[in-house]
Amino acid sequence: MIRLAKAMPQAEIGEIVRVLADDPAAAGDIPAWCRMKGQEFVAADGHAYDVRKIT
Amino acid sequence: MDYTGDPAGAHAYLDAATAAPLHPVAREALLAALSDGWADPAKLYAAGRRAQQLRDAATAVVAEILGVRPDELTFWPSGTAAAQAAILGGLGGRKRAGRTLVHSAIEHSAVLHAARTADAVEVGVDRLGRLDLDAWADAVQAGGVALASLIGASHEVGTVQPVSAAAGFCADAGVPLFVDAAQIVGRAPIPSGWSLLSASAHKWGGPPGVGVLVVRKGVRWLSPYPSDDLHRPGNPGALALPEVVAAAASLRAVVSEAQAEAARLSPLVDRIRERVAATVPDVEIVGDPVDRLPHLVTFSCLYVDGEALLHALDRHGFAVSSGSSCTSSTLRPSHVLEAMGVLSHGNVRVSLHRDTSEADVERFLAVLPELVAGIRKEAGI
Numbered sequence: 001m002i003r004l005a006k007a008m009p010q011a012e013i014g015e016i017v018r019v020l021a022d023d024p025a026a027a028g029d030i031p032a033w034c035r036m037k038g039q040e041f042v043a044a045d046g047h048a049y050d051v052r053k054i055t
Numbered sequence: 056m057d058y059t060g061d062p063a064g065a066h067a068y069l070d071a072a073t074a075a076p077l078h079p080v081a082r083e084a085l086l087a088a089l090s091d092g093w094a095d096p097a098k099l100y101a102a103g104r105r106a107q108q109l110r111d112a113a114t115a116v117v118a119e120i121l122g123v124r125p126d127e128l129t130f131w132p133s134g135t136a137a138a139q140a141a142i143l144g145g146l147g148g149r150k151r152a153g154r155t156l157v158h159s160a161i162e163h164s165a166v167l168h169a170a171r172t173a174d175a176v177e178v179g180v181d182r183l184g185r186l187d188l189d190a191w192a193d194a195v196q197a198g199g200v201a202l203a204s205l206i207g208a209s210h211e212v213g214t215v216q217p218v219s220a221a222a223g224f225c226a227d228a229g230v231p232l233f234v235d236a237a238q239i240v241g242r243a244p245i246p247s248g249w250s251l252l253s254a255s256a257h258k259w260g261g262p263p264g265v266g267v268l269v270v271r272k273g274v275r276w277l278s279p280y281p282s283d284d285l286h287r288p289g290n291p292g293a294l295a296l297p298e299v300v301a302a303a304a305s306l307r308a309v310v311s312e313a314q315a316e317a318a319r320l321s322p323l324v325d326r327i328r329e330r331v332a333a334t335v336p337d338v339e340i341v342g343d344p345v346d347r348l349p350h351l352v353t354f355s356c357l358y359v360d361g362e363a364l365l366h367a368l369d370r371h372g373f374a375v376s377s378g379s380s381c382t383s384s385t386l387r388p389s390h391v392l393e394a395m396g397v398l399s400h401g402n403v404r405v406s407l408h409r410d411t412s413e414a415d416v417e418r419f420l421a422v423l424p425e426l427v428a429g430i431r432k433e434a435g436i
Contacts, residue, residue, distance in 0.1 A: 001400065002358050002434055025380045025388040025399050032398040036339060036357065 001026075001033055004051065008039070011053045016042060019049040066372025067415040071258075072210055072238060072351050072406035073376055078260030081305035085262055088297035096296065106296055113296075113303035120310050121245060121252070123269050129289035130265060130299050134237045134255020135165040136290065137266030140279065141233045141251045142169035144288075145202040148275030149231065153199025159186050159216070160394035162206050163235055167390070173201070183343040184214035184395045192224040203232045207239040207246060211378050211391040211404060212342030213324075213351035215243065222248025231274050238348055240267075241309040242317065250274040259309045260409070261302035264295050312409065317349035320407045323416050324352045327405060334424045339398045351406040353378070355392070356427050358436045359401030367426040368403070373419055376404040401427075 004019050011017050019030060030049045034041040042050035068076060077085075092109040094102035111125070118125040131137040146156060156173040158166060161180050178191045186205065195203050203225050208215040218234055225232040231250035239245060241259030245252075251274060256265035268289075270276045276288065283291040309316075324347075328340050337357035356364065361379025368375055378389030379402040388399035405419070 002436060005358065005436065023380070024386070028388065028393045028396060028399055032339070032355075032396065033357065036337065036398065 001029060004030070004033065005037075008037075008053060013053055013055070015053050017051045017053065019051065020047055021049065022047045066374075067411070067419060068374045069405045069407060069411065069415070069419065070374045070376050071408035071411075072404065074257045074263060075260040075408045076410055077262060078305040078308055078409070080308040081261050081301040084304035085297055085301035088300035092296045092300055095293065109300050110294065110296055113299050116303040116307055117267060118269075120306055121240070121254075121267075121269060123271065127269050127271055129268050129270075130294055130302075131253075131268055131290045132264055132266060132295065134253060134258065134266040135163075137253035137255070137268040138163065138165050138233075138235050138237075139169040140268055140290070141235075141253050141270075141276075142166060142202065142204060143172065143279035144270070144276040145231060145233055145251055145274075146173050147277035147279055149201035152201050152230075155197070155200045156202050156204060157191070157194045157200055157230070158204040159191075159206060161186075161209050161211070161391045162204055163210060163237070164390070166204055166206070166235060170204070174199075176200075180214075180394050182395055182397065184209050184212045184341070184391065185343060185346075186216050186221060188217060188220055188224070191221055195225050195228045195230045200228065200230045203230050205232060205234055207234050207236040208243065208348050209342065209391060210238045210351075211389055212353045212395065213238075213347040214343040215346045215348065218246035219248050222246070225250075238351070241306055242313055242349060251276070256298070256302035256305070259306055261305040262298045265298050265302040267302075309409075316409055320411070321349040323407060323411070323413065324350065327352045327416060327420065328354075330420045331423065334420070335427050338427075341392070341395070341397050341402075350408065351404065353402065353404045355379075355398035356401030356403075357398065358434055359427055359430050360434075361400055361402050363430050364401060364403060364426065367430065368419075368422075371422050371426070373422070376406070378402045378404065 031041040038055045040052040040054045092106050094106040096107035096110045114125045118128045157176045160177050176194050179187050222232050233251040234249040237255045237258045240254040252269040254267040257263040339355045341353040361377040378392045379400050380388040392399040
């Protein structure tokens with residue numbers, strides 16, 4: 001989550017950031033992070049979570 | 056470490072939803088009953104008859120408060136034991152109807168563990184932690200449902216559940232409803248329409264080790280345990296009678312204070328909800344802001360390890376609970392927070408009780424923002 005927050009400023013608007021996390025909390029917490037920070041949660045595939053930067 | 060003689064929780068114990076501090080009436084009744092109610096109530100001599108009197112009086116008090124008949128109520132060694140007996144015995148009594156248990160996604164883990172013995176169908180909740188009633192109606196009306204289970208109010212986020220409406224759907228489908236009322240009894244009005252109900256004395260200020268199970272007349276319940284010589288439905292073996300007497304006495308005292316306590320604590324919960332949102336950046340206040348328990352509030356902080364925050368608060372004298380992973384006995388985050396789709400890390404549950412003062416809450420609110428900021432700084436945020 002912290003690394004996602006740090007990676008976000010380097011991404012361009014519209015770009016997708018892929019997070020690799022094996023923590024079971026990530027499945028709920030990454031979508032919740034997107035909601036709180038106004039970003040778009042795209043999809044999860046196993047331990048990979050895609051987040052699109054929209055703001 | 057030097058022994059200081061400070062009793063546990065002397066600073067600001069804010070975890071009443073786990074165990075409320077012993078009510079003074081419970082302490083008095085417990086001490087009296089230890090001298091007076093140690094004998095076996097099944098025996099015919101004087102000491103046994105005295106114990107039986109105490110047991111019957113305690114049963115009558117709790118039954119009256121819950122609005123049920125004394126012969127519908129039994130005492131168990133814990134709220135967990137009572138809840139699991141409700142599930143297992145409720146399923147056993149309805150074997151012919153099927154083996155499906157419909158339950159909300161936010162039941163207590165004791166119920167979820169018992170649910171694994173059945174074909175469990177889980178019904179979700181919304182972002183505020185309120186049961187999806189449409190999905191509930193569909194689930195209980197499907198064939199083969201033996202029992203339904205709905206927690207009266209969430210022990211983790213405080214959201215009060217639409218029990219009466221859920222009970223209506225169960226009644227239409229002919230399915231008995233079990234309500235885990237551990238957080239409600241002694242604090243909020245008991246809902247109607249259920250068939251089985253459980254509660255736990257140490258959640259209302261009674262001693263630990265007393266659970267209550269109510270099975271309404273006409274509800275089929277089969278004990279999941281081997282019987283004892285008394286052949287009565289209920290927990291086999293000796294009753295912790297002094298604790299039961301203390302539980303009943305404290306419940307009567309707590310219920311008489313409940314309205315005033317709710318009126319005092321609920322604004323303190325509102326204050327925590329508002330102030331934490333205003334003073335801690337990147338925080339999510341969880342649960343229904345209005346339709347909630349009067350004494351409980353939960354929030355989650357981004358970029359904060361729940362365990363670290365728990366320890367930091369403990370060092371400042373605050374005892375709170377957390378639904379984050381690694382903060383209790385599990386490595387997983389709370390299934391309640393997961394089901395709601397809210398942030399689970401950096402989670403804190405604060406639950407107040409009759410000894411909680413406004414000054415305790417103010418001190419907590421003053422300390423929290425710097426502790427969160429300190430943990431984030433260490434993590435490089």
